[in-house]
Amino acid sequence: MEELLLAAPQSEDMREAFKGIFRIEHNYDLEAADIADGMLWGKQYDAKLSTSDCLAIAEYMYNKSEYISAAKWYRVALSHHIQFDDDIFRNIYGSQREDIRKNYIISRLKAGKADDVQLYLKELSHDPKTQLENTAKPTPSISQLGCRGLYPPRTNLSCRYNFTNTPYSRLAPLKMEIVNENPFIVLYHDILYEHEINSLTNQSITTDGWTDDAEPELEVERICKVSTVQDRKIGRRVEQMSGLNVDLDNYMQLSNYGLGGHFRNHFDYVDLKGHSIIVPLMAKYHGDRFATVLFYLSNVELGGATIFPRLNLTIWPQRGAALLWYNLDNSVEPEKLSEHAVCPVIVGSRWVLAEFIVQYKQTFKRPCYK
Numbered sequence: 001m002e003e004l005l006l007a008a009p010q011s012e013d014m015r016e017a018f019k020g021i022f023r024i025e026h027n028y029d030l031e032a033a034d035i036a037d038g039m040l041w042g043k044q045y046d047a048k049l050s051t052s053d054c055l056a057i058a059e060y061m062y063n064k065s066e067y068i069s070a071a072k073w074y075r076v077a078l079s080h081h082i083q084f085d086d087d088i089f090r091n092i093y094g095s096q097r098e099d100i101r102k103n104y105i106i107s108r109l110k111a112g113k114a115d116d117v118q119l120y121l122k123e124l125s126h127d128p129k130t131q132l133e134n135t136a137k138p139t140p141s142i143s144q145l146g147c148r149g150l151y152p153p154r155t156n157l158s159c160r161y162n163f164t165n166t167p168y169s170r171l172a173p174l175k176m177e178i179v180n181e182n183p184f185i186v187l188y189h190d191i192l193y194e195h196e197i198n199s200l201t202n203q204s205i206t207t208d209g210w211t212d213d214a215e216p217e218l219e220v221e222r223i224c225k226v227s228t229v230q231d232r233k234i235g236r237r238v239e240q241m242s243g244l245n246v247d248l249d250n251y252m253q254l255s256n257y258g259l260g261g262h263f264r265n266h267f268d269y270v271d272l273k274g275h276s277i278i279v280p281l282m283a284k285y286h287g288d289r290f291a292t293v294l295f296y297l298s299n300v301e302l303g304g305a306t307i308f309p310r311l312n313l314t315i316w317p318q319r320g321a322a323l324l325w326y327n328l329d330n331s332v333e334p335e336k337l338s339e340h341a342v343c344p345v346i347v348g349s350r351w352v353l354a355e356f357i358v359q360y361k362q363t364f365k366r367p368c369y370k
C-alpha cells in the first residue's frame with residue numbers, strides 16, 4: 001500500500017495538472033466537454049476524464065474565479081455522473097448530483113444575471129457540448145493567435161544551403177530556412193544526429209523551471225524541467241550556424257516541457273542598462289545574450305510552438321532542427337521584436353536545448369556596430 005501511495009500523484013501534482021489544463025483550455029479555446037471526451041484541438045484521443053476529474057477541475061476553476069469555465073466543467077461532471085433508477089444508488093449519489101447542480105447555478109450566477117436563473121436551470125439538461133447562453137467567446141490575444149497557428153501565412157521567404165559561416169561550412173553546408181528577414185531569424189534543418197538527440201533526451205531531469213510564485217521578480221513563468229549540459233561538438237555546430245564565437249565550455253540549457261508546460265512571453269536579453277544588480281556580473285563574464293540557438297530535440301504531437309508575437313511568427317518544433325535569432329540589434333541595444341514564448345503543450349513531451357551566445361566574445365567577429 002505504501003508503495004502504491006508513493007507512486008500516486010501528490011496534491012501538488014494535481015494542482016500543476018489543473019493549472020496545465022487551465023492554460024490549454026484558454027490558450028487553444030477548447031471546450032470542457034471536448035477535453036473530457038479526449039477530443040483535443042480537433043483530434044480524437046482514446047482517453048476520457050472521469051466525473052471526479054471533471055468535478056476537481058470545476059472546483060479549481062471556481063476557486064480561480066473562472067466562473068464560466070467552472071460552470072462548463074460542472075455541467076460535464078453532471079452529464080458523466082452515474083444515473084441509476086435504483087433507490088440505493090439514488091440515496092448514495094442523489095445528494096452529490098444536487099450539490100453539483102447547485103455549484104453549477106452559483107457559478108452561472110457569479111458570471112451572469114439573477115434574472116436569467118431560469119435559463120441557467122434549463123441549460124443544465126442540455127447536452128454539455130452546446131454553448132452556454134449569453135456567453136461570448138473572449139477575443140484571443142496576439143500570443144493565443146500564434147499558439148493556434150492563426151497568424152497570416154508568410155510568403156517571399158526562402159531556403160538555401162549555407163556555405164559561408166565558417167571554413168568548415170564549405171565542406172558541410174547547412175540547410176537554412178529564413179523565417180524572418182528583419183530581425184534575422186533562421187531555422188536550420190537536420191542539424192543534430194539521432195544519437196545526439198537520443199542521449200540528450202534519455203536524461204532524467206529533476207529541477208523545475210520557475211514560476212511567478214517562486215521568483216516574482218522575474219515576472220515570467222516557465223513550467224518545465226531544466227538541466228545543464230556541456231557538449232563541445234554541439235558548441236562547434238553553433239559556431240557554424242551563427243558564424244559567431246562560442247564558448248565551447250559553456251553550459252547549455254536542456255529543457256523538457258510536459259502537459260500544459262509553457263514559457264510566457266519574455267526576452268532572452270537581460271538589458272544590462274536596466275538591471276544594475278546583475279550588470280557587474282554579466283559584464284565581468286561575457287556581457288548580454290547576443291543571440292540564442294534553440295535545438296528542437298522532439299516533435300510535439302499537439303501544441304508547444306515557439307512564437308514571436310511581435311513578428312506574427314509561429315515555429316512548430318521539428319526534431320533535429322535548430323532556430324537562431326538575435327536578441328540585440330546592430331547597435332547592441334535590446335531587440336524588442338525578439339520577444340518570444342513557448343505555447344502550452346497539449347499532447348507530447350517537448351525537449352529543447354538552448355545555447356545563449358554572449359556579446360563580448362563577438363568583438364572581432366562583429367566589430368562594425370552602427
Ligand SMILES: O=C(O)CCC(=O)C(=O)O
Pocket residue numbers: 253263268294305306340341342352354
Ligand atoms: O523552447 C523554446 O521554444 C524557447 C525557449 C526559450 O525561450 C528560452 O529557453 O529562453
Ligand SMILES: [Fe+2]
Pocket residue numbers: 266267268340
Ligand atoms: Fe527565451
